Amino acid sequence: MPGHRSGRAARKRRKKQESITQSVSLSHQQQYVRLKTFLHQRGFTSALLQPARFTDTGRGLQALKTIKSGELIISLPESCLLTTSTVLNSYLGPYIKSWRPRISPLLALCVFLVCERHRGEASDWFPYIDVLPKTYTCPAYFSDDVMAVLPTSVQRKALDQREEVRGVHSSHLSLFRSLQPILSQPVEEVLTYEALRWAWCSVNTRSVFMSHPSSDFLFGQDVYALAPFLDLLNHRPDVQVKASFNEVSRCYEIRSVSGTLRYEQAFINYDSHDSQRLMMEYGFVASCNPNSVVYVDTDLLCDVLKADRGLDQKMRFLRENNFINNLTVSSEGPGWRLLTALRLMALPQTLYAQWKAVLLGQRVCEETEERSARTVKTLCERILQDTHTALEKISLLLQCVCPSLTEQLRVVEALRQEERCILGNCLKAMECSAEQQTPDELLSRQPDDADDNEDAVS
Numbered sequence: 195m196p197g198h199r200s201g202r203a204a205r206k207r208r209k210k211q212e213s214i215t216q217s218v219s220l221s222h223q224q225q226y227v228r229l230k231t232f233l234h235q236r237g238f239t240s241a242l243l244q245p246a247r248f249t250d251t252g253r254g255l256q257a258l259k260t261i262k263s264g265e266l267i268i269s270l271p272e273s274c275l276l277t278t279s280t281v282l283n284s285y286l287g288p289y290i291k292s293w294r295p296r297i298s299p300l301l302a303l304c305v306f307l308v309c310e311r312h313r314g315e316a317s318d319w320f321p322y323i324d325v326l327p328k329t330y331t332c333p334a335y336f337s338d339d340v341m342a343v344l345p346t347s348v349q350r351k352a353l354d355q356r357e358e359v360r361g362v363h364s365s366h367l368s369l370f371r372s373l374q375p376i377l378s379q380p381v382e383e384v385l386t387y388e389a390l391r392w393a394w395c396s397v398n399t400r401s402v403f404m405s406h407p408s409s410d411f412l413f414g415q416d417v418y419a420l421a422p423f424l425d426l427l428n429h430r431p432d433v434q435v436k437a438s439f440n441e442v443s444r445c446y447e448i449r450s451v452s453g454t455l456r457y458e459q460a461f462i463n464y465d466s467h468d469s470q471r472l473m474m475e476y477g478f479v480a481s482c483n484p485n486s487v488v489y490v491d492t493d494l495l496c497d498v499l500k501a502d503r504g505l506d507q508k509m510r511f512l513r514e515n516n517f518i519n520n521l522t523v524s525s526e527g528p529g530w531r532l533l534t535a536l537r538l539m540a541l542p543q544t545l546y547a548q549w550k551a552v553l554l555g556q557r558v559c560e561e562t563e564e565r566s567a568r569t570v571k572t573l574c575e576r577i578l579q580d581t582h583t584a585l586e587k588i589s590l591l592l593q594c595v596c597p598s599l600t601e602q603l604r605v606v607e608a609l610r611q612e613e614r615c616i617l618g619n620c621l622k623a624m625e626c627s628a629e630q631q632t633p634d635e636l637l638s639r640q641p642d643d644a645d646d647n648e649d650a651v652s
Contacts, residue, residue, distance in 0.1 A: 217256055217459070220245040225324050232321035233423055237271040243460055245426055250481075254428045254459045261454040267435075268424050269445040276319065276420035277404070278412060281306040289373055296413040297369065299406075301362065303418055304393035305373070305385070311393075312377065312384045322422040329598055330395040331605045332477035334359045339591055340602045343584045345577075345613060347489035348470045355474065359394050363387045399476050400425040402446060404439050421446055429476070430461035431483045437462065469612055479608040487522035488616050490532055490573055495521070498572050504543040512538065515553055525619035527627070528570045536566040571624060578617045584610050 220226050221244045233239075246256035261267055278299045282290060286309060290302055297305075310317040317323065329335060333352035336344075344352055363386075370385040377384050397418055404419035419439075424446065434451035454460045464472070469479045469486045492509070499505055512518045512535055522529040528536075538552045540562040552558060588607045592600060 215459070216249045217246045217457070219256070220247055220253070225321070228321040229325055229422060233270075233274055236273040238269075238274050238423070240268065240423065242267055245423075246459070248459050251428050251459065253426060254461075255423075255426045257454045257456055257458055257460050260456045261450050261460065263451060263453040265450050265453070266447060267450050267454075267460060268427075268448045269440075269443065270421055270424050270447075272439075272444045272446075274422055275404070275446060276303070276306075276322070276422070277406060277418065278302050278409065278416055279406070282409070282411060285376055286373070289376070291411040293369055293372065296411060297366070298414045299409075299412050299416040299418055300394070300397055300414075301366065302412060303397050303401075303420070304362075304390055305370075307393040307396055308385055308389045309373070309376065311389070312379070322420075325422075326396055326400070329392070329601075330399060330477050331601050332395055332399060333474060334391050334395055335477075335598075336602055337599055339595075340599065340606060343587050343591070343603075343606055343610070345470070345489070345584075345609070346491045346494065346580070348474065348609075351474055359391050360387060362394065363390045395477070396420070402437065404446065419446065424448065427460060427462045429464040429472070429478075429480060431463065431466070431480055431485060433461040433463045435462045469609055473605060473609055477605060479605055479612060481608075483612070486612055486616060487524045487529065488577060488613050488620075490521040490523065490577070492518055492521070494573065494576060495535075498569060498576065499539055502539065505539075507543065508539055508549075511549055515550075517553060523570070523574060523616065523620045525616050525623065527620055527623045532570070533566060536569050537562060539569070540565040567624065567628070571621065574617050574621050578614065578621075581610050581614045581617065585614070 221230075226245045230239075242258055242261060243255040244258055246254060248254050248256075281287065281302045284306065286302075286306055290297065290305075307323065310319045311323050314320065333341075333344075333355045336352060336356065341349060341352055341356075370381050373385070374381045397420065400420060401418040402421050402424065403417050406416040409416065427448070432452075436449040436451060437447070439446045448462060450460075464476065466485050467475070469483055470489065472483075473479055496505060496509065502508070509518070517531065517535055520529075521532040521535055523532065534553060534555070537558050538549055541548060541552065541558065548556065548558075585607065588603050588610065592603055592607075595603065
């Protein structure tokens with residue numbers, strides 16, 4: 195018996211240790227030594243944070259001492275920021291300034307990153323480019339197999355992102371060819387689609403918001419700034435910080451609101467995004483995200499309600515009143531916009547005069563509420579079935595794909611697992627509510643921020 199107790203205790207200790215986040219400092223590695231030297235020469239030092247690798251999030255920044263609420267954790271001088279001013283003042287400047295039609299700030303930064311990576315250690319920005327990820331896990335990188343296991347509601351957006359990057363590359367081949375004089379290899383071997391995709395994702399996933407004055411040489415809003423070292427900070431939904439460019443100090447500053455304990459990972463908050471948005475924009479899914487929802491695709495909605503002879507008219511009415519998007523369910527239950535749309539769907543065409551009132555929040559009869567509740571349940575069950583099928587396909591793909599695809603699949607798998615959890619909790623919440631409340635009380639939620647009710651009824 196004592197031996198059995200000892201084994202059980204050892205397993206418990208092991209399990210507890212595995213659940214604790216471990217970290218390993220990266221400060222001694224040559225590429226981070228070079229990065230810190232590069233930044234120090236430009237006026238930045240950090241006594242509060244060091245690069246480290248964490249078992250739960252990968253690379254991030256670790257607090258070397260306890261950071262108090264309200265304390266300034268990073269103050270990165272303007273000279274350390276890579277902006278369009280950096281590009282226009284570089285060897286690329288004359289080419290971009292003379293090019294017509296004018297290009298976007300995003301493209302200017304992308305071309306600069308590709309050219310600087312091509313220059314290798316001869317580049318002033320090599321210490322920064324050397325620590326940038328070599329690949330990304332946002333949709334622009336997704337293979338067809340990975341695209342196929344995405345939720346329907348995000349699949350179209352993901353395909354659009356991939357095609358957008360392809361379009362940016364194919365529509366600027368003349369610009370790229372004009373840069374041949376500054377390249378040591380044929381332009382076709384340097385400014386490739388793959389290279390531009392890497393740069394595009396680098397800017398989109400890692401830049402901070404920083405408004406710049408409009409330029410005579412660029413077209414469109416300029417709000418990008420790449421921030422070396424600062425961009426190692428990872429996102430966590432429950433963390434609060436204040437981040438902005440300080441016009442007095444001429445530094446990009448991040449001030450902690452939540453605080454961080456010594457040796458723990460310091461986080462920032464990229465904004466109140468759900469997991470689909472985080473995956474689309476940044477290529478990851480945050481655990482325990484209170485903003486996460488499951489989107490109900492309109493094609494699925496129409497399929498579930500296809501027996502309704504007035505479906506086309508109702509869908510047209512919803513579309514005309516900006517009520518066809520952001521139909522969601524959360525762990526607490528169906529979102530207000532979805533409930534409202536389903537109430538309208540449950541009404542007969544003879545009550546057309548009431549449709550606008552329903553979108554404005556008017557209550558409907560008990561029978562209509564019951565039909566709406568049944569439709570929500572059917573929608574959840576249909577999406578849940580698709581989720582299970584996708585997870586099975588992901589499991590099979592993970593057994594036979596290369597490492598780069600494995601990373602992509604793990605991100606989609608996390609999204610699908612979260613989706614499964616939300617749908618299961620939604621069905622349980624509705625079941626519990628149905629036992630305790632009347633259908634009218636069950637579906638009596640009011641608009642809230644989580645439903646993203648930004649489109650007013652016209």
